[in-house]
Amino acid sequence: MSDNQNLLAEQRRALILEEVRRRGGARVNELTRKLSVSDMTVRRDLDALARQGALEKVHGGAVPVAEASTHEPGFEAKSSLELSAKEDIARAAATMAQPGSAIALSGGTTTFALARHLLDVPNLTVVTNSVRVADVFHAAQRSGGQGPGNRAGAATVVLTGGVRTPSDSLVGSVADAAIRSLHFDALFLGVHGISAEAGLSTPNLAEAETNRHFVGSARRVIVVADHTKWGTVGLSSFASLDQVDTLVTDGGLPSEARAEMQERLPELVVAGEQEAGAEESEEL
Known part of the structure; x- marks a missing residue:
């Protein structure tokens, strides 16, 4: 390889690293468009x-590793990762x-995806500390509940208030006081990491x-987390696995992790696989 080609590779990798750090993550297809190179070149x-x-490479892209336990990617960076699994x-x-x-519903890109599917569930009272989640319901109500969420107008949405984080969640004393005063039939909880x-x-x-x-305010705790969250440990733990009633994840969860979760949790739901099994049963 020539010195010029080496220089081009170094420049390209510097641009990739800058993009990953600036956005908190990047996908391969985004980088190929931005750099006008092939998929294989970006992967190399x-x-x-x-x-x-x-x-750190993840499925379909990369994320920063410099501050593993304290790094908090922004909402936009996380929303572009594992889209199929989250859906x-x-x-x-x-x-x-x-x-x-x-x-x-807590903050997070998976609970944001969940909110769109909840538009079809009638007469819900939804408490959330996620600005993005609240916007899903408010937008549906403003549009008159047209489309898939035709019963969105029946939902009562409570946004906790608080201080906004990079992931567009509201936290702090105001949010905590609001949540402590309420009781939920179910909590749908997004997480940064689970181990x-x-x-x-x-x-x-x-x-x-x-x-x-x-x-602490929920009768049932349902964690919604794709397989890339397994083995990730953030700076602060806030619940043990013993406090989780159900984990909803995707088929990418490693076999050893599945065995661990099946042993530790009352219920493990592997999305996608469950639906495929139901379709096969109907065909039979």
Whole structure:
């Protein structure tokens, strides 16, 4: 390889690293468009950067590693990752919300996906500390409940208030006081990380405290987390696995993690696989 080609590769990798750090993550297809190079070239660059310890490869892209326990990607960066898995999880979790019940949704991109599916569940009272989740219901109500969420107007939405985080969640004393005063039939909880040892964790100390109050106010705790969250440990743990009633995840969860969760939790739901099994049964 010529010196000029080496220089081009170094420049390209510097741009990739800058993009990953600036946005909190980037997908391969986004980088190919931005750099006007092939998918294979970007993957080779990501491999090289990962070997240097400059970033961490994830399915379909890369995320920063410099501040593993405290780094908190922004909402936009996280929303572009694991889209198919999050949609499968949201669809499965929505079936667990009973009409007329009082539910809570924490912040996160998976609960944001879930909110769109909950528009079809009538007479819900939804308490959330997520600006994005509240916007889903408010937008549907403003549009007159047209489309898939034609019963959205029946939902009562309570936004907790508080201090906004990079992931567009509201935390702090105002949010905590609101949540402590309420009781939920079910909590749908997004997480930064989940592991057998650390339980549920987040890099944001204030968000950890708010999530503790969510867990303490719920009769049933349903964690919605794609497989990339397994083994990730944030700065602060806010709940143990013993406090989780149901984990809804996707088929990418490693077999050893499945075995661990099946042993530790009352219910493990693997979205996508469950739906495929139901379709096969109907065909038979």
